[in-house]
Amino acid sequence: MTPIKIENPVIEVEDLRFYYGDSRAIHGVDIAFPEKQVTALIGPSGCGKSTLLRCFNRMNDLIDISRVEGKVLLDGQDIYDKNTDIIELRRQVGMVFQKSNPFPKSIYENVIYGLRIAGEKDKSFFDERVETSLKGAALWDEVKDRLHDSALGLSGGQMQRLCIARAIAVNPKVILMDEPCSALDPKSTARVEELIGELRENFTIIIVTHNMQQAARVSDNTAFLFEGNLIEYGLTEQLFVKPQNKQTEDYITGRFG
Amino acid sequence: MKPVYLKKVKRNDRLASWAISIGGLAIIFCVIFILVLIVEVSLPLFMSPTARQIARVESGFVSSNVQVLAVGMDDYLETAYTIDAGGTIRFINLADGRELEQIRLRPAEADKRLLAVENFGRLNHVLHWDDGSLSVEQVKFSPFYDAADNNRRSIRHTLESRGEFPAVPQQVEQSLARVNDEGRQTRVDLFADGRLEVQQREVTENFLGEEEVTESSEILELNGAGQLSALVLNDSGTQLYAGTATGELLHWSLEESGEANLVDHLQAFADQRRITALSMVFGDVSLAVGDERGQVSTWFGVRGDSSGKRTLTRIHQLTGHAAPVDKLSHSLRDKTVLSRSGDGLHLDYMTSERFLLGFNPPGGISRYALTARGDGLVALGENGDLLSWRLFIPHPEISLKTLFGKVWYEGYDQPEYVWQSSAASDDYEPKLSLTPLIFGSLKGTFYAMLFAVPLAIFGAIYTSQFARPKLRGMIKPAIEIMAAVPTVIIGFLAALWLAPLIESSLGSVFLSLVLLPAALMLCILLWQAARKLEPLKQVERGYEFLAVIPIIIGAVALASTLGPGLEQWLFAGDLKQWLFSELGTRYDPRNCIIIAFAMGFAVIPIIFTIAEDSLSNVPNSLKAASLALGASRWQTVWRVILPSASPGIFAGTMIGFGRAVGETMIVLMATGNTAIMDLSIFNGMRPLSANIAVEIPEAPVDGSLYRVLFLSAVILFILTFIVNTVAEIVRQRLRAKYGRF
Numbered sequence: 001m002t003p004i005k006i007e008n009p010v011i012e013v014e015d016l017r018f019y020y021g022d023s024r025a026i027h028g029v030d031i032a033f034p035e036k037q038v039t040a041l042i043g044p045s046g047c048g049k050s051t052l053l054r055c056f057n058r059m060n061d062l063i064d065i066s067r068v069e070g071k072v073l074l075d076g077q078d079i080y081d082k083n084t085d086i087i088e089l090r091r092q093v094g095m096v097f098q099k100s101n102p103f104p105k106s107i108y109e110n111v112i113y114g115l116r117i118a119g120e121k122d123k124s125f126f127d128e129r130v131e132t133s134l135k136g137a138a139l140w141d142e143v144k145d146r147l148h149d150s151a152l153g154l155s156g157g158q159m160q161r162l163c164i165a166r167a168i169a170v171n172p173k174v175i176l177m178d179e180p181c182s183a184l185d186p187k188s189t190a191r192v193e194e195l196i197g198e199l200r201e202n203f204t205i206i207i208v209t210h211n212m213q214q215a216a217r218v219s220d221n222t223a224f225l226f227e228g229n230l231i232e233y234g235l236t237e238q239l240f241v242k243p244q245n246k247q248t249e250d251y252i253t254g255r256f257g
Numbered sequence: 258m259k260p261v262y263l264k265k266v267k268r269n270d271r272l273a274s275w276a277i278s279i280g281g282l283a284i285i286f287c288v289i290f291i292l293v294l295i296v297e298v299s300l301p302l303f304m305s306p307t308a309r310q311i312a313r314v315e316s317g318f319v320s321s322n323v324q325v326l327a328v329g330m331d332d333y334l335e336t337a338y339t340i341d342a343g344g345t346i347r348f349i350n351l352a353d354g355r356e357l358e359q360i361r362l363r364p365a366e367a368d369k370r371l372l373a374v375e376n377f378g379r380l381n382h383v384l385h386w387d388d389g390s391l392s393v394e395q396v397k398f399s400p401f402y403d404a405a406d407n408n409r410r411s412i413r414h415t416l417e418s419r420g421e422f423p424a425v426p427q428q429v430e431q432s433l434a435r436v437n438d439e440g441r442q443t444r445v446d447l448f449a450d451g452r453l454e455v456q457q458r459e460v461t462e463n464f465l466g467e468e469e470v471t472e473s474s475e476i477l478e479l480n481g482a483g484q485l486s487a488l489v490l491n492d493s494g495t496q497l498y499a500g501t502a503t504g505e506l507l508h509w510s511l512e513e514s515g516e517a518n519l520v521d522h523l524q525a526f527a528d529q530r531r532i533t534a535l536s537m538v539f540g541d542v543s544l545a546v547g548d549e550r551g552q553v554s555t556w557f558g559v560r561g562d563s564s565g566k567r568t569l570t571r572i573h574q575l576t577g578h579a580a581p582v583d584k585l586s587h588s589l590r591d592k593t594v595l596s597r598s599g600d601g602l603h604l605d606y607m608t609s610e611r612f613l614l615g616f617n618p619p620g621g622i623s624r625y626a627l628t629a630r631g632d633g634l635v636a637l638g639e640n641g642d643l644l645s646w647r648l649f650i651p652h653p654e655i656s657l658k659t660l661f662g663k664v665w666y667e668g669y670d671q672p673e674y675v676w677q678s679s680a681a682s683d684d685y686e687p688k689l690s691l692t693p694l695i696f697g698s699l700k701g702t703f704y705a706m707l708f709a710v711p712l713a714i715f716g717a718i719y720t721s722q723f724a725r726p727k728l729r730g731m732i733k734p735a736i737e738i739m740a741a742v743p744t745v746i747i748g749f750l751a752a753l754w755l756a757p758l759i760e761s762s763l764g765s766v767f768l769s770l771v772l773l774p775a776a777l778m779l780c781i782l783l784w785q786a787a788r789k790l791e792p793l794k795q796v797e798r799g800y801e802f803l804a805v806i807p808i809i810i811g812a813v814a815l816a817s818t819l820g821p822g823l824e825q826w827l828f829a830g831d832l833k834q835w836l837f838s839e840l841g842t843r844y845d846p847r848n849c850i851i852i853a854f855a856m857g858f859a860v861i862p863i864i865f866t867i868a869e870d871s872l873s874n875v876p877n878s879l880k881a882a883s884l885a886l887g888a889s890r891w892q893t894v895w896r897v898i899l900p901s902a903s904p905g906i907f908a909g910t911m912i913g914f915g916r917a918v919g920e921t922m923i924v925l926m927a928t929g930n931t932a933i934m935d936l937s938i939f940n941g942m943r944p945l946s947a948n949i950a951v952e953i954p955e956a957p958v959d960g961s962l963y964r965v966l967f968l969s970a971v972i973l974f975i976l977t978f979i980v981n982t983v984a985e986i987v988r989q990r991l992r993a994k995y996g997r998f
C-alpha cells in the first residue's frame with residue numbers, strides 16, 4: 001500500500017471498526033482526506049463504501065443495531081466523542097444521497113431548509129443564498145423563474161443538483177456523495193461531474209462510485225475498499241495506471257466486482 | 258411464457274377485475290338503497306295536505322224558508338246532520354242523501370224558534386231560543402251491527418241533553434254557555450245595551466252527601482272598553498275573552514264563582530281594527546283572533562317581566578283572507594284553526610303557521626264543521642247543498658321552520674329550539690326541533706375530538722418517530738385492541754364508574770389538569786439538565802418515557818390528595834355548588850367531560866392507527882435528508898414528516914370525527930340525553946344518534962315523531978357524507994401538494 005502524503009487533512013480515520021449487530025462491516029480502516037480535493041471510494045458491491053461514508057456524518061446512528069469503534073477526527077476533533085454535537089457535525093459534513101430526495105416543498109424552501117432549521121429568518125439572506133447555491137449547483141439558469149414551484153416537478157438530474165444545492169447552502173466543510181449519478185442519464189451525469197469539478201474549489205468532497213471512468217475523471221485521490229478493508233489508497237492517476245495491489249488491479253480491469 | 262399460461266393469467270385478471278367492480282358497485286348500491294329507504298320514510302313529512310270531496314247532497318232536502326244554523330258529521334264520515342231555525346235536527350245518510358230521521362228539539366213548544374247555535378267540544382251545541390232560554394245538546398254516534406239485517410253496519414245516532422238555562426227577560430245580542438263534566442254551568446250574555454253578564458251555577462256534594470247548589474250572577478267590568486264585537490268562552494267555561502270594534506282584547510277569569518276578574522285588557526291592534534271573530538285553539542291556552550282586515554293571529558299570555566303576570570301577546574300570524582274574517586273555530590285534535598271569510602274557509606296550523614287547506618266552493622260556505630278526528634269536513638253551501646270532504650293532513654305541525662328554527666310554543670315565554678316528543682297530557686303538543694340534537698351531536702363530537710385528536714396524533718408521532726421499534730411493536734397492537742372494545746362496555750364504565758368518580762373528585766380532576774402538564778414540563782427541564790450526566794446517556798434514546806411514568810403517577814396522586822383540601826379552601830367545599838352559584842352552570846353528573854374521555858377512548862385507536870401508518874410511511878430518504886442537513890429529530894418531524902403525513906393524519910381525524918358523530922351507545926349511556934343547547938362542558942346533550950335509539954321504540958309507526966326520527970337519520974347520513982367528502986377533498990389536495998415521492 002502506498003501511503004500518500006496528506007497536507008491539511010480534514011477528516012482522519014484511525015482504526016475504524018464498524019458493526020451491524022454482531023457482524024463487522026469495516027475491519028479497522030485508517031485513512032485521511034485532504035482539504036479541497038475530491039476523493040473517490042471504489043470497491044465491489046457490499047464492501048462497505050456506504051457504511052464508511054455514513055460514519056463521517058454519523059448517519060449510521062439511525063441504525064439501531066450499529067456500533068462504532070475507533071476514531072474519526074474532523075479538524076482534529078473526534079466526532080464519536082460523547083461531547084460532539086451531532087447537529088453541528090452534520091452542518092459541517094453535508095451529504096448527497098444515491099437517490100435524489102428533495103422535500104415536497106418549493107425549490108426555494110428546499111435550498112434554505114438547512115438555514116431555516118438553524119434559526120435563520122432573514123429573507124434577503126435567504127434570497128442571496130438560494131441564488132449562490134443554485135448557481136453553485138449549476139441549476140440557477142434552469143429554475144430561476146420557478147423557484148416557488150414544487151421541487152417534485154423537476155427532472156431526476158435537476159433534483160439531484162437541487163440536493164447538492166441544498167447541501168452547499170449551509171456551507172459545509174465536507175460533502176459526502178454516495179453514488180450521486182447512479183440514477184442519472186449520461187447527460188445529467190456529465191453535468192453533475194462537471195459540477196463536482198467546480199465544487200472542489202470550495203469543498204472537500206468524498207464520493208462513492210461504481211463507475212471507474214467517473215472516479216478517474218472527477219477525483220484527485222482514490223481509495224479501493226474490499227470486504228471492509230482499505231486495500232489501496234493513492235493519487236487517482238497512479239492508482240488507475242499503476243495499481244500496487246493485485247486485488248486493485250483485478251477490480252479496475254473488471255475481472256471481478 | 259407459454260401461450261396457454263398467458264391466457265390463464267389474462268382470464269384470471271379479467272375475472273378478478275369483474276369481481277372487484279361487482280363488489281364495489283354492490284356496496285355503492287346498498288348505501289344508496291339504505292339512503293333511499295330512510296328518505297322515503299321521512300319525505301311524507303313535507304307532503305302537502307289534500308282534501309277529497311266524498312259526498313254532495315243536492316239542495317231541496319231543506320225547505321228553503323228554514324235557515325240551517327249548524328251542521329255536523331260523525332267520525333266515520335257517513336252521517337251528517339243539520340240543525341235549523343225551526344228547532345229540528347235532521348240526520349242524513351251522506352252516501353245516498355236519504356234523510357234518516359228528523360227530531361224536534363222542543364216538541365212541546367212548536368212555535369219556538371232558534372236564533373243561533375254555538376258549538377263547543379265534541380258535537381255539543383248550545384241552542385239559543387227566541388225566548389232567551391238556552392239548552393245544550395250533544396249528538397253522539399256509535400257504529401251498530403243490526404243482527405236482524407245480516408249484521409249490516411250502520412251508524413246509530415243519539416241526542417243527549419246536557420243542560421238547560423232559563424229564559425232571560427231582556428233583548429240579548431249574543432249568548433254563550435258551557436256545561437262541564439263537574440256539573441258546572443256557565444252562561445254569558447251580551448245584552449243589546451252593552452252590558453255583559455255572567456251567571457254560574459255549580460252543583461257540589463257536601464260532606465254529608467247532600468247536593469249543594471251555588472248560583473251567582475254578576476255584570477262584568479268592561480274597564481271603559483269599546484263596543485264588544487266578538488266573544489268566546491273556553492270549553493270549561495272558566496275563561497272569557499272579548500274583542501272590541503276598536504281592536505281591544507279583554508280577558509276575564511271566571512274561575513271563582515261570582516268573582517269574575519278582568520285579568521287582561523289591551524289594545525291588541527294599534528290601528529284600532531275591528532275584531533270580528535274569536536276562538537280558542539285546542540288545549541284552551543291560545544286564542545285565535547280574526548279581524549276585519551282578514552287577518553288571523555293567535556295569542557296567549559306571556560310573562561313579559563319579572564312580576565310573573567302574564568299578558569296576552571301576539572304569537573303566530575296565520576295566512577290572511579282577502580275579506581273580513583267572520584267565523585273562527587278549531588280542531589279537536591291538534592292546533593288547527595279554521596277561519597272563514599267571504600273569501601272561503603281556511604285551515605291553518607297554529608304552531609307551524611302552515612296554511613293547510615282552503616275551501617271556496619261556488620256559492621260559498623254558510624255552515625261548516627270539522628269532525629272530532631280532524632279528518633272530515635262537512636259544510637253547507639249558501640245554495641243549500643251539503644258537502645263533505647275527507648281530509649288528508651299528514652303532518653301539519655311539521656315544517657322546515659319548526660324542525661330547524663326557533664318556535665314559540667304555547668306556554669313558553671319566547672321562541673325556542675325544543676325537542677320534547679311526548680308528555681303525560683293528551684293535548685300536549687310534541688316539540689320536534691332538530692337543532693338541539695344536531696347541536697348535541699356536534700358538541701359531543703367537539704369535546705371528544707378536543708380530547709382525542711392531540712392524544713392520538715402525538716401518540717402516533719411518538720411511536721412512529723421516537724420510540725424504539727420494539728416498543729412500537731408493543732404499543733401499536735395494544736392501541737388497536739382498544740378499538741375492539743365494544744362501545745357498550747365503554748359507555749357502561751363511563752356512566753357507572755367514571756361519572757361518579759369524577760363527580761366526587763371534581764377538585765382533584767381540575768387540579769391534575771394543572772399539575773400534570775406542570776410536572777411534565779418540570780420533568781423535561783430536569784431531563785435536559787440531567788442528560789449530560791454519564792449514567793443517563795445509556796438510557797437516553799427511545800426510553801425517556803420511562804422516567805415520565807412515575808412523574809405522571811406522582812402528579813395524579815398529589816392532585817387527588819390535595820384536591821379535596823383545595824375545594825374546601827377555594828370553593829367552600831363544593832365545587833359544583835360554586836359553579837352553579839358563581840358561574841351559573843349546572844353540573845350534570847353525566848357531562849361532556851365523561852363523554853370526552855369515553856368517546857375519546859373509542860376514537861383514539863382509529864385516529865392513532867391511521868396517523869401512525871401514514872407517519873411511518875413517510876419515506877426514510879426524506880428523514881435522512883433532513884437529518885443530514887443538521888435538523889434535530891423534532892425539527893425533522895415538524896417540518897418534513899408531519900407535512901408529508903398530513904393527508905393521512907387528516908383522513909384519520911376525519912374518520913374519527915365521522916365515528917364520533919355517529920357514535921350511539923356511549924352517548925346514550927353516558928350523557929343523560931337532555932336535549933339542551935348549552936356549550937358548557939359540565940352539561941350533557943342529546944345527539945341525533947342517541948335520540949333515534951331512545952325514541953324509535955316509542956314512536957308510532959308513520960307518525961310525525963317516527964318520520965322526524967328518520968329525517969334525523971337522513972341528516973346524520975348527510976353530516977357524515979359531508980365530513981367524508983370534505984375529508985377526501987382536503988386529503989387529495991394535501992396529497993397533490995406533498996404526495997409524489
Ligand SMILES: Nc1ncnc2c1ncn2[C@@H]1O[C@H](COP(=O)(O)OP(=O)(O)OP(=O)(O)O)[C@@H](O)[C@H]1O
Pocket residue numbers: 020025043044045046047048049050051052063
Ligand atoms: N442496515 C444494515 N443492517 C445490517 N447490515 C447492513 C446494513 N447496511 C449494510 N449492511 C451490510 O454491511 C455491508 C456493507 O454494506 P454497504 O452498504 O456499506 O456496501 P456498499 O459498499 O455501499 O455496497 P454497494 O456498492 O452495493 O452500495 C454489507 O455486507 C451489507 O450487507
Ligand SMILES: [Mg+2]
Pocket residue numbers: 049050051178
Ligand atoms: Mg452503497
